[in-house]
Structure formats: structure tokens, C-alpha cells
Amino acid sequence: MNKKQIINTLKLLGFIIVVSFIIDKIAYFTITKISDTVYSGQAIGKLNHYLAIKDTTKLIVFGSSRANHHIDVKKLNPSSYNMGVDGKFIAYSATLIKLLPKDVKQTVILHVDPNVAYREYYNREETKTLMVKYHTNAVIKEELDRAELTNPLQNFYWCIDYNGLVLGILKNAVFPKYDLEHYYGYDPMEVHSTQKEIFKKILERNDSIVCKTNLKLNPLFNTYLKEIESFCSNNNKKLITITTPLYIDKCPEDNNALRKILEDLNIEYHDYSNFFENKNSTDYWVDIAHMSNVGAEIFSEAIRKDLSIND
Amino acid sequence: MLFNSIEYLIFLPTVFILYWLLNKDLKKQNILLLIASYIFYAYWDWTFLSLIIYSSFIDYYIGLKIYETNSAKAKKNWLRLSLFSNLGLLAAFKYYNFFTESFAEMMLLFGWQVDHVTLNIILPVGISFYTFQTLSYTIDIYRDKLKPTKNIVAFFTFVSLFPQLVAGPIERASNLMPQIESVRKFKQKWFHDGIFQIAVGLFRKVVIADNLGVYVDSIYASPDVHNSSTLLLATIFYSYQIYFDFAGYSDIAIGSAKLLGFRFNQNFNLPYFSNSIADIWQRWHISLSSWLRDYLYYSLGGSRGTALFTFRNLMLTMILGGLWHGNTWNFAIWGAIHGLLLVGEKIIFSVLKIKNAGWFGYIYPFWVVLLSWVFFRAKDFEAAGVIIKKLIFFDFKIPFIGDTNAIVTGLSMLIIGMSLDLYLYRSKQELETLGRRLTPIKLGAVVSVIILLISLFYSTSNNFIYFQF
Numbered sequence: 001m002n003k004k005q006i007i008n009t010l011k012l013l014g015f016i017i018v019v020s021f022i023i024d025k026i027a028y029f030t031i032t033k034i035s036d037t038v039y040s041g042q043a044i045g046k047l048n049h050y051l052a053i054k055d056t057t058k059l060i061v062f063g064s065s066r067a068n069h070h071i072d073v074k075k076l077n078p079s080s081y082n083m084g085v086d087g088k089f090i091a092y093s094a095t096l097i098k099l100l101p102k103d104v105k106q107t108v109i110l111h112v113d114p115n116v117a118y119r120e121y122y123n124r125e126e127t128k129t130l131m132v133k134y135h136t137n138a139v140i141k142e143e144l145d146r147a148e149l150t151n152p153l154q155n156f157y158w159c160i161d162y163n164g165l166v167l168g169i170l171k172n173a174v175f176p177k178y179d180l181e182h183y184y185g186y187d188p189m190e191v192h193s194t195q196k197e198i199f200k201k202i203l204e205r206n207d208s209i210v211c212k213t214n215l216k217l218n219p220l221f222n223t224y225l226k227e228i229e230s231f232c233s234n235n236n237k238k239l240i241t242i243t244t245p246l247y248i249d250k251c252p253e254d255n256n257a258l259r260k261i262l263e264d265l266n267i268e269y270h271d272y273s274n275f276f277e278n279k280n281s282t283d284y285w286v287d288i289a290h291m292s293n294v295g296a297e298i299f300s301e302a303i304r305k306d307l308s309i310n311d
Numbered sequence: 312m313l314f315n316s317i318e319y320l321i322f323l324p325t326v327f328i329l330y331w332l333l334n335k336d337l338k339k340q341n342i343l344l345l346i347a348s349y350i351f352y353a354y355w356d357w358t359f360l361s362l363i364i365y366s367s368f369i370d371y372y373i374g375l376k377i378y379e380t381n382s383a384k385a386k387k388n389w390l391r392l393s394l395f396s397n398l399g400l401l402a403a404f405k406y407y408n409f410f411t412e413s414f415a416e417m418m419l420l421f422g423w424q425v426d427h428v429t430l431n432i433i434l435p436v437g438i439s440f441y442t443f444q445t446l447s448y449t450i451d452i453y454r455d456k457l458k459p460t461k462n463i464v465a466f467f468t469f470v471s472l473f474p475q476l477v478a479g480p481i482e483r484a485s486n487l488m489p490q491i492e493s494v495r496k497f498k499q500k501w502f503h504d505g506i507f508q509i510a511v512g513l514f515r516k517v518v519i520a521d522n523l524g525v526y527v528d529s530i531y532a533s534p535d536v537h538n539s540s541t542l543l544l545a546t547i548f549y550s551y552q553i554y555f556d557f558a559g560y561s562d563i564a565i566g567s568a569k570l571l572g573f574r575f576n577q578n579f580n581l582p583y584f585s586n587s588i589a590d591i592w593q594r595w596h597i598s599l600s601s602w603l604r605d606y607l608y609y610s611l612g613g614s615r616g617t618a619l620f621t622f623r624n625l626m627l628t629m630i631l632g633g634l635w636h637g638n639t640w641n642f643a644i645w646g647a648i649h650g651l652l653l654v655g656e657k658i659i660f661s662v663l664k665i666k667n668a669g670w671f672g673y674i675y676p677f678w679v680v681l682l683s684w685v686f687f688r689a690k691d692f693e694a695a696g697v698i699i700k701k702l703i704f705f706d707f708k709i710p711f712i713g714d715t716n717a718i719v720t721g722l723s724m725l726i727i728g729m730s731l732d733l734y735l736y737r738s739k740q741e742l743e744t745l746g747r748r749l750t751p752i753k754l755g756a757v758v759s760v761i762i763l764l765i766s767l768f769y770s771t772s773n774n775f776i777y778f779q780f
Contacts (some may be wrong), residue, residue: 001331001497008499012506020759026761040378043716152317159766166767194709195539201536264375308612 013258021156028158029137031166035132039180042085043129043165044070046185050083055101057081059156061185062093063111072186072289076307082185090118090122094224094240095143098231107238109307110228112247112262114243114250114254117180124216129233131161183295188293189286190249211251217261229265240268240307245299247288270306312354314563317518322351322640326473327570337494341468344571351473352437359435364402367470369396370445374466378454386453393449397442404435409638435479439635443602445470450606457485465491474567478560480578480598487573495572500747503754504692505569509748510761511564511731519728520556521770522721523548527688534694540710546698549688550681553723554583557596562614565743569680577743578732583729585670586737587660588652591680603632622657626650636687641695645686652679726767 001009023262039045039052054060056092059080061071083096093110100106116122124147133140134150135158144150154160162169191199232239241262243255255271264267276284276295284295291299312318333339353360373393377386402410418424434627451457460466466650469487477626530537530545537545548759561578569573584594611624626647633646660666668675674715689695712718746754 001334005497005499008751009496009502010501012755015751015755016758016762018505019755021760023763024766028765153766157762157766159763162767163769164716164720165768171719194711197538198536202533205535302659311426 024084024159024287028161031159031162031169031179032089032136034173035162035169036177038169038172040175040177041168043051044132044169045172046083046085047130047132049180049185050081050096051099053212054099055104057106057119059107059109060100061109061111062096064088064113066109066113066244066289067109067122067242068187068231069189069286070296070299071111071242072188074184074186075300075304076139080184082187084111085129085183086182088126088129089113089122089124089229090224091127091143091147091272092130092222094231095127095130095140095230097228098139099137100145100231100235100237102235105238106238107240108232109240109242112225112241112243112258114258117217117221117258118212118215118254119218119221122220124220124224129165131163132165134161140295155175188296189290191283191286196282199282199285202288203282208248212254215254215257215259222261225261225267226238226265229267235263240270242303243271243273243294245272245291247280249273250292270303272299274310275302312351314560314567315513318354321599322347322572324643326718328341330571331497334495334497337609338464340495341464341491344472345464345468348405348468348473348476352471352476354435355477362404362435362438363441363471364467364474365399366397366442366445366469369393370449370470371460371466372464373449374452375461378459379451390449390453393446395407396444401438401442404438405633406638413640421663423573423602440479440481441470442598443477443635444475444483445608447481447602447606448488449722452486457488460488460492462492472568472573474564474571475575478557479596480561480564480575481602481603482598486576490573497572501569501574502743503749504746505566506758507749508562508566508569508742510758511560512544512564512566514559514724514761514765515562515728516559517769518558518765519721519724520552520554522717522724522768523552523555525717525723525770526713527552529673529700530711531688531690531694533661534689534701537701537711538708539705540708542698542701544710546685546702547680548721550583550677550684551728553684553687554579554595555725556729567577577741580741581736583677584673584732585676586667588649588656588676588679590667590672591676592649592653592770599632599635603628605636606633622654625653625657639691641686641689641692644695645683648683649680649684652683658760696775720768720770727764 010185020279028060031098035044036048041224050060057079059073059077061067061073061082061084063081063084065084068082068086069084071082071084073082083139083309084091085092090110090112100108127144128149130140130144133149134154135141135145151160169221227240233236243258252273255273259271261271283292284298286292312322313432320325326343327450329343330340331345332402333343343661349360349363354361364539368395370502373389373396377389378385380389388679410639448457448459452459460469465488468491469482469484471484472487475482479602499725527545527549530541534542558579565578574600578596578598580594580597582591585591585594610627629650630643630646631643633644633649636642636645660668682702685698685702688693689698731742735745740748749757
């Protein structure tokens with residue numbers, strides 16, 4: 001390798017680094033500008049919507065798809081929002097709860113899933129979708145750094161914040177799906193024929209269920225649970241935990257164990273896993289863990305009476 | 312170490328700098344490459360390095376012995392020892408459980424219950440690749456096509472050279488050994504080619520293949536619950552996933568080698584633009600298909616006999632080629648399907664006295680190969696049966712989409728990937744030499760855009776598919 005080759009090689013590599021950095025920043029700020037106007041879609045839109053209403057809403061539901069599709073929050077309180085999102089668990093919820101205003105009286109309903117609580121491997125990977133706010137929100141940045149989920153190149157290539165989300169952002173910017181005036185985060189699911197067929201086949205399969213015997217609370221779940229409890233009790237929030245129905249729950253042991261832990265932490269807990277029991281119907285379900293709009297409406301009506309948090 | 316890891320992003324430039332700092336001393340350069348290659352492998356599991364060293368040592372020694380011996384019988388015996396050692400390694404680590412289970416199942420057909428022991432054996436990464444590579448060395452010496460090397464460092468480097476160690480391309484000694492044993496000069500053109508091909512390879516792998524894989528994995532996990540159109544869509548996606556996964560891997564391997572001054576042979580040449588099944592096999596995983604042709608098909612007699620004899624050899628080669636990929640009957644069936652397709656195509660072309668099927672030749676290979684991918688991807692024979700049955704008795708229902716974002720991302724990136732392939736096909740250019748055709752400014756700009764696309768659309772998945780072979 002002669003001197004000229006070294007210079008040419010360094011020039012090319014330097015050029016790539018500089019140009020890719022500049023292109024990255026142009027793309028990042030353009031996408032951020034578009035993204036901030038998006039209020040549709042689960043990944044970004046809902047997060048933006050949440051950030052817009054979190055300070056003025058009295059009741060907010062957090063959790064996974066089961067929170068999102070099962071709880072019609074308007075039945076619980078007129079000033080409410082359902083921040084349940086598909087595939088999001090306690091780490092995601094904890095991060096969002098920590099964004100709530102400190103001195104405003106609010107009710108936090110957190111959906112807890114014993115299946116996640118007692119999962120051997122839970123790496124809070126779902127919080128990755130909060131990456132879109134990595135360079136713009138200090139609390140989110142701190143949580144993501146703590147979770148060690150960031151890409152080492154992310155501080156150089158900021159567009160990694162939007163990894164996997166750009167097309168969704170563009171689509172939702174061009175074709176906004178929700179009526180923001182009336183949308184409050186609850187997404188009831190209508191069952192179409194293909195889904196119904198799949199669900200029937202799953203039921204026919206009659207898969208055997210093995211209940212967990214070693215019920216050891218996942219340490220990360222435990223940490224976040226305590227953090228949520230601490231944040232809520234110190235910041236004027238009423239915390240209620242809830243487990244929404246399953247088509248059938250043959251393993252009540254984990255729910256009972258979780259109940260004990262929540263009681264020890266003085267956290268209110270309502271377990272509705274077997275809510276339908278003998279009154280069950282496949283019309284209430286999309287799959288074994290998710291209720292249809294029909295099931296969700298029945299359930300929401302029932303918890304409205306049960307939870308008594310209408311004020 | 313995976314090519315799409317941060318570790319490799321640090322490893323490759325480090326090796327590159329040290330390597331060219333030593334460019335006045337070939338011996339030191341080769342020692343550096345050997346150490347780097349062993350570190351590369353040990354990053355996965357250092358204990359299995361012993362197998363590479365064992366395989367290298369055996370073939371280094373046997374290569375010399377075959378060459379030194381004048382007796383044809385002794386030469387043959389040394390070759391047998393090489394075959395026994397290398398294939399023995401494969402048999403022990405890759406096929407032991409397959410053999411014992413298949414034997415027990417066969418006995419059960421005759422009503423005999425045979426107790427068999429299956430072992431919890433870890434498949435050493437890259438074993439199928441480096442055993443074939445060392446085998447080609449001794450066979451070429453036996454066939455008087457190659458002289459053995461006395462330079463042990465050079466030979467060990469040939470076996471373990473990190474860009475091709477764990478998933479090929481299966482480089483022949485006739486191509487690689489002379490490059491290892493002679494002074495390499497840094498070539499700016501090759502550097503441009505290498506940078507470009509690595510960038511394209513990463514895009515193909517982490518953007519196209521991995522995004523398509525999200526949908527494929529979700530559907531193939533439970534084929535029994537999905538309808539025909541869903542399974543067809545997943546199988547089409549898989550056919551592109553596996554292509555871009557392995558072609559992407561090969562691109563990174565070939566590009567990395569070029570940065571170090573090595574020219575590897577092309578491993579993929581736009582296989583989905585083939586106009587016959589035979590053409591596919593000249594464009595898909597070329598280093599393996601040419602290996603199977605030269606060392607298995609020709610050894611069986613090739614086409615030097617009756618048509619029936621040729622067909623037998625073709626079938627055997629393809630079935631064994633299928634089993635090379637994995638130790639289940641699904642892979643054997645996949646190979647057998649390809650054997651039958653090749654035989655059928657030969658017969659039809661011969662009866663119709665044509666060399667190819669014209670425009671139809673650009674359509675049917677993809678679709679028949681598509682069906683064979685079902686056996687390649689399905690988790691077992693039963694699952695493959697369910698999928699094939701649903702694809703044959705098509706129900707014309709709306710496909711299940713699942714995660715819309717993942718499917719749209721996968722499709723959009725697939726269009727970009729196939730557009731590049733189409734450009735290469737129409738312009739009759741090779742990806743391997745495209746980098747040099749771009750000015751440094753254009754190259755820098757194109758690579759920067761690829762980096763942006765990777766940042767925005769990469770998908771995190773576990774492995775390169777071919778690592779499991």
C-alpha cells in the first residue's frame with residue numbers, strides 16, 4: 001500500500017463517514033418533523049397523542065394489547081385514555097408513567113400479565129419503540145440507556161431512532177386514520193372470517209397446557225413494578241392493577257402468586273382472567289388472549305361497576 | 312462472530328489496518344490472518360477450534376503424502392484416510408442423531424423396537440464448509456490437479472480464512488492457495504468493489520432477508536392454522552428471504568476478502584433470473600454446486616454412460632447435496648425434488664430437442680423451486696406435508712397479513728433489492744465489480760444512502776440461515 005493509496009482510501013472512508021452523517025441528520029430532522037404531526041398508528045401516533053394529553057387526563061390505562069383492546073376507558077371515566085399498545089409490557093408502561101405530571105391527581109390502571117411476570121426471559125425489548133424519542137425526551141433516553149437496548153451507532157446515526165417505523169409514519173402522515181377529537185386510545189377488534197377460522201382451528205387443536213411450577217417473579221418485572229408503585233404514591237396517582245380475561249385460564253397459580261406480591265406492595269389488584277367462565281362464547285374472542293369488540297364491551301361495562309373510579 | 316454485528320465492524324477495520332501495515336512481510340501477514348481467523352471463529356466457541364486445527368492438520372499431512380507417494384494404491388489409501396477423517400467429523404457432529412433415529416424408525420417399520428441413543432451434540436459452525444474445502448484440496452492433489460503446499464501457515468490460513476470460514480463460499484485450493492502464498496498488493500479498485508459489495512450484502516441481509524423473515528417465521532410456526540394464500544405468500548417471501556440472506560452473506564464475505572487482497576469466486580449470479588432448473592444450479596450457491604459436480608457427480612461417473620446412469624448420478628448428487636444442508640429427511644426430500652426436476656427437464660428438453668423453454672423458462676423454475684423451499688423451511692416432514700397439501704388444494708381465501716408494517720417494509724425493500732438484481736441482469740454486470748465503476752464521490756454517496764436505508768429499515772434477527780449448515 002503506497003502513500004497515494006493510503007490517502008485515497010482515507011479520503012473515501014472519510015467521505016463516506018461525513019456524507020452518511022449529513023444524510024442521516026437531514027433524514028432524521030425531516031422524519032422527526034413529519035413524525036411529530038402524526039397522531040395515528042400504534043407505534044408513533046399513539047405515543048404522540050399520549051404525550052399531548054397525559055397532563056390533562058384523569059384516568060389512563062397502560063399495558064399490552066390486552067389492555068388496548070379490552071378496556072373501553074370512556075366507560076370508566078369521561079376524561080380518560082387507553083395507552084395499551086400491542087406487544088408492550090411493564091417496562092414500556094413504567095417509562096410512560098414516569099412521564100406523567102408530578103402533582104396532578106390521576107388514576108393509573110396498569111394491566112399486568114402473570115405470563116410476563118413469571119417469564120424466565122424478559123428483556124424489556126418492547127421499549128425499543130420508544131427509541132423515536134431517544135434524542136428528544138430525556139426520561140425516555142435515560143430509560144433506554146438503562147435498558148441497554150440502544151444501538152452503539154445510534155449516537156452517530158440518529159435515524160436508527162426510527163428503525164422500522166418510517167413507512168408507518170409516512171403512511172399515517174398521509175392517510176391519518178383516527179378522528180383525534182373522538183379517539184381515546186381504545187381499539188376494539190372486529191373479528192373477520194379468516195381470523196375466526198384460525199381461532200377455531202387453534203381451539204380444535206386442543207394444545208396441552210403446562211402450568212409453570214417454579215413461580216419466580218422476573219427480576220425486571222419486579223423492579224419496574226416497584227418503580228411504578230413508588231412513582232404513583234409519591235406523585236398523587238392512584239394505582240390499580242388489573243388482569244383482563246383470557247379465553248380460558250387453566251393456570252390460576254401464577255395469578256394467585258402475583259396477587260400476593262401486589263398485596264404485599266399495597267397495590268390494588270383485580271384479576272379477571274376467568275371473567276366469562278361458564279358464559280363464554282367464541283363470539284367474544286379473536287384468539288385465546290384477545291377479546292373481540294363484543295367481549296370487550298361486556299367486560300368494560302362490568303369493570304365500570306366493579307372499579308368505581310368514575311369521579 | 313456475525314458479519315452483521317458491531318464486533319465485526321470493529322474487527323474488520325482492525326485486521327485491515329494491521330494487515331496492510333505488514334504488507335512487506337507475507338509470512339507475518341499470513342500469521343496475522345490465521346490468528347484473526349481463529350479469533351473470529353473462537354468468538355462463537357473456542358473449543359471447536361480444535362476441529363478446524365485437526366481437519367487442517369490431517370489434510371496438510373495427507374496432501375503431502377499423496378504427492379510424495381508413487382504407488383497408486385498408497386495414494387488411494389491416503390485419500391481414503393482424508394475422506395474418512397473429514398466425513399467422519401461430519402458424520403459424528405452432524406449426522407449421528409439422524410443415522411440412529413432413521414435406523415430405529417426403519418426397524419420399527421419391520422416391527423422391531425430398537426433402543427437408540429441420541430446425543431445432545433452441538434453442530435460446530437462452518438463444519439460443512441471447511442470439511443468440503445479441505446477435502447477438495449486432497450482430492451485435487453490425488454487427481455494431479457494441484458501440488459501440495461509445504462507452508463503449514465499458508466495451508467492453515469487457507470482452511471480458516473475468516474471471510475469464508477463459517478458459511479463459505481467453499482473456495483478451492485486451486486484458487487485460494489496461490490493467492491495466500493504470493494504477495495498481495497493493495498488495489499484501489501478492489502477496495503472500491505469490496506466496500507460496495509459489503510454495503511449491498513448488509514442491505515440484502517439485514518434489511519431484505521430479515522424483514523421478510525418476520526412474516527415467514529410467524530406463518531411457518533403454525534402452518535396448520537393458515538390458509539393457502541397465506542402459506543403461498545409466506546413461501547414466496549421465504550424464497551426471497553433465503554436468497555437475500557445467503558447472497559448477502561456471500562457479498563460480505565467476498566467484499567471483506569477483497570479488502571484484504573483476495574479474490575473469491577462469485578457465489579450467486581442472479582439465480583431467480585434463470586431460464587431453467589439446471590441454470591438455477593449454475594447461479595445458486597455456485598461454490599457448493601460446482602463442488603458437488605466436480606467431486607461427487609463426476610466421481611460417480613457423471614454423464615459418461617447411459618441416460619439412466621446419468622439420471623442415477625444426478626439424483627444421488629442432489630440427495631446428498633440436500634443432506635449436506637441439514638440432517639433431516641426434509642433436506643433429503645428437497646434434494647430429491649431438485650434431482651427429479653433436473654432429470655425431468657433433461658428428458659423434456661431432449662424429447663422436444665430444445666435447449667431451453669424460451670420465455671416460459673423464466674417463469675417455471677421459480678415456481679417449482681418455490682415448492683421445494685417448503686421442505687427446506689418447514690420444521691418437520693409433517694408440517695411440510697400440511698403446507699404442500701394446502702398449496703395444491705388451493706382455497707383462494709384472503710391471506711393473513713399480521714403486522715402490516717413488517718410486511719410493507721419487507722415488500723418495499725424486496726422491490727429495491729430486486730431492482731438492483733434486474734439492473735445487473737439487464738446491464739450484464741456483476742455486483743462483484745460494480746464498485747470500481749463508480750467514481751469515489753458516487754461510491755461514497757451510494758454507500759451513504761445504503762447506510763441510511765440500513766439505519767432506517769434493518770431488522771434484528773438471530774443468524775444467517777446458512778450458518779446452521
